[in-house]
Amino acid sequence: MNIDAALIEIERACGSGSVRTDEATRVLYSADASEAVCPPPDAVVFAHSPKDVARTFAVAQARGVPVTPRSGGTGKVGGSVAAQGGIVLALEGMHELDVCPQDWAAVCGPGVVLGDLHRAAEAENCLYPPDPGSLATCQVGGTVATNAAGPSAVKYGATAGYVLGLQVVWPDGSIHRLGGRTQKRVSGYDLVSLMVGSEGTLGVITEATLRLMPKPESIATLRCYWGAANSSKGTSSSKGASNKRASIGAWIQRARLHAPDLRCAELFDATTLSIASHHAGLSIPRGAEAMVLFEVDGDEAAVAHQAPRLAEAALEHGALDVVVEEQAAKRARLWDARRSISDALRKxxxxxxxxxxxxxxxxxxxxxxxxxxxxxxxxxxxxxxxxxxxxxxxxxxxxxxxxxxxxxxxxxxxxxxxxxxxxxxxxxxxxxxxxxxxxxxxxQPEPLIELQRNIKRVFDPRGILNPGKIFGGASCPGC
Ligand SMILES: Cc1cc2nc3c(=O)[nH]c(=O)nc-3n(C[C@H](O)[C@H](O)[C@H](O)COP(=O)(O)OP(=O)(O)OC[C@H]3O[C@@H](n4cnc5c(N)ncnc54)[C@H](O)[C@@H]3O)c2cc1C
The missing domain is CATH 3.30.70.2740 (Alpha-Beta Plaits)
Structure with a gap:
């Protein structure tokens, strides 16, 4: 690879300031939110249009330079880390956002911060459901590339269910549109689905058209505490306060029967319950060994009916206590506490x-x-x-x-x-x-992995796009 010549050509094609090689920038873009530790990339290229991505690929192909796409850099598996050096392609500058309520769709650049999309959709009485804990900093391109999900996936599913169309730049530098703004279509292979979750190994997403849902009228939040008998592998025949006592997993599995509009069921074990409660300023009931944070959303009447029914059923099946979180501020603190667990555990x-x-x-x-x-x-x-x-x-x-x-x-x-x-x-x-x-x-068996490697070869025969990811082959000294 001739990196110096490549960088000169890319800067000439994409404009002055698009290529950064200073130590501070390279270090900043050398890691994501995982434990992956690799040497800094040779350079960071800041793309501002699909054409910038195409131009970068044209040079990278000719010069054999690896390209690693990156949106918010909040990934947890080192996906946006340049494991074999070369270029980190930063897409954060592509943050155009157009909410189209008449089509129940939003057209987003890859660099749109997910929380901004949520707020823009809500302003139009719409909901973009995928809600990873990182939504304040992760970006649309990364969430599509990883098929991100979040707590509300219980009701709404993961990102894959919301991608209507994509604009993609393949590693040969060609720009394509897959799918579109229609709510459904069956025309040829479903390449949109192939791109979703491909972790930046097949092409670079330069625009995503995402499905919106109606914003729910009402949300109820319940803290449901469980004691040791339930948080261990109890059975419905366990002796205790209730003859219907259920193990926590069995109870979570059945909760939807009591609340069909259940949108999330987040488990906290004893350690994480203690961390989150401390963060949110909540006391833990005596004997509680675990907590499940339930939310139900929908129209007001449905929520008003289902939330108390869920609480009653939980108590009947052996929950120690159920607290309904009525104040928005307390609810926000609780979710803030939930999102802080990963960092708190690190300490x-x-x-x-x-x-x-x-x-x-x-x-x-x-x-x-x-x-x-x-x-x-x-x-x-x-x-x-x-x-x-x-x-x-x-x-x-x-x-x-x-x-x-x-x-x-x-x-x-x-x-x-x-x-x-x-x-x-x-x-x-x-x-x-x-x-x-x-x-x-x-x-997965080796033939299935080889089939996927062959699919990658179709899109990226020279292996310049995000090498070392999914199928291995990269040495990362710190990993
Ligand atoms: C505190 C915290 C909480 C989290 N909670 C959740 C959670 O609840 N659910 C969940 O699913 N994840 C969660 N994550 C993980 C992470 O936020 C998600 O994987 C997210 O989708 C990554 O988005 P990003 O923009 O940061 O992507 P990046 O980290 O930049 O990239 C992720 C992958 O996508 C590729 N990529 C990025 N942009 C593009 C593009 N435009 N085109 C093609 N490929 C691209 C990269 O090469 C890389 O392989 C959490 C992370 C943190 C730090």
Missing amino acids: QARHKLSEDVVVPLSRLDDLIAACRELSEEYGIVIPAYGHAGDGNLHVNFLWDDEGQRPAVNQAIRALFERTVEMGGAVSGEHGIGLLKAPFLSVE
Whole structure:
């Protein structure tokens, strides 16, 4: 690769100031929100139009320079880290946003911050449902590329359900439109779906047309506390205060029967409950070992009917206490506390690794039990929390002593193996990126992985786009 000549050509094509090679910029763009640590890229190219992306690719192809797309840089698996050097292609400058309520759609540049899209949609009485915890900083391009989801996926699903159309630049520099502003279409292969979740390995998204929903009239938020008997693998025949006592996973699985408009069910285990409660200034009822944060949304009458019915059913099935959060300010503090857990856990030990496994809902109790068993077997603190309503938990590994690292590695592999045995996947929402690449084969057979490599070769025969991601092959000294 002839990087110096390439950078001169890119700056000439994209304009003065589009290429930065100073140390501070390269360091800033050398990491995302994961534990991936790679050397800084050779340069950061700031694109302001699809043509800038196309021009960058034209030079990168000719000079054999790797290109790694990046939107908000909040990824959790090192996807936007330049694992093989070259260029980080920053798309944050492409933040045009047009909300079109008449089409129930919003047309967004890849650099639109998701929280800005939420606010713009709400101003038109619309809702863009995907709500990852990072929504204050993640950007549309990254959320489409990772098929991001959030707490409300229980009712509304992940990003994939909202992408109507894309403008994409392939690695050969050609610009294409896939799908469009219609609510549905069946014309040829569904390349929009192929792009969603492709983690910046097939092409660069330069515009996304996203489906909007009606903004719900009302939201009810419930804090539902559970004691040790329920947070362990209890059964409906367990003895206790209630003869209908249910284990927490079984209860989460059934909650929708009581509240069909359930939009989220977020689990906090004992450790994360303590952290979040401290952050939100809430006291924990005596004996509580876990909490589920439920939300129901919809029209006012439906919410007014379903929320109390959910609370009653929870108490009947063994919940210690249920608190309905009525004030908007308290609700906001609670969600702020939920979003701060990842950072707070980082302060609890010298080292932290966070996994993102997902299992079928019927196996949620087994996943919770597996975390506890792995913690005992390997002597590592393993708090787990997250989108339990989707069977998706963020399982964290915390340790202080360098000597524990081999045990951590074994425990992580064991977690993935057990998840897959349960019919689950190694990632529920963060993707594979750089950090999970060594574990894709735990879930998928080699011929299926090879088929996906071949698909990548069709789009990117020279392998210049985000090399080393999903399928491995990159060495990252710090990983
Ligand atoms: C506090 C916190 C909470 C989080 N909570 C959630 C959550 O609830 N749910 C969830 O799903 N994730 C969550 N995440 C992870 C992360 O925010 C998501 O993966 C998000 O979608 C990444 O968006 P981004 O703009 O930051 O992408 P980046 O980190 O910039 O990139 C992510 C991937 O997309 C590729 N990419 C970026 N832009 C483009 C583009 N325009 N075209 C093609 N490829 C591109 C990159 O190469 C990379 O592989 C959380 C992260 C943090 C730090």
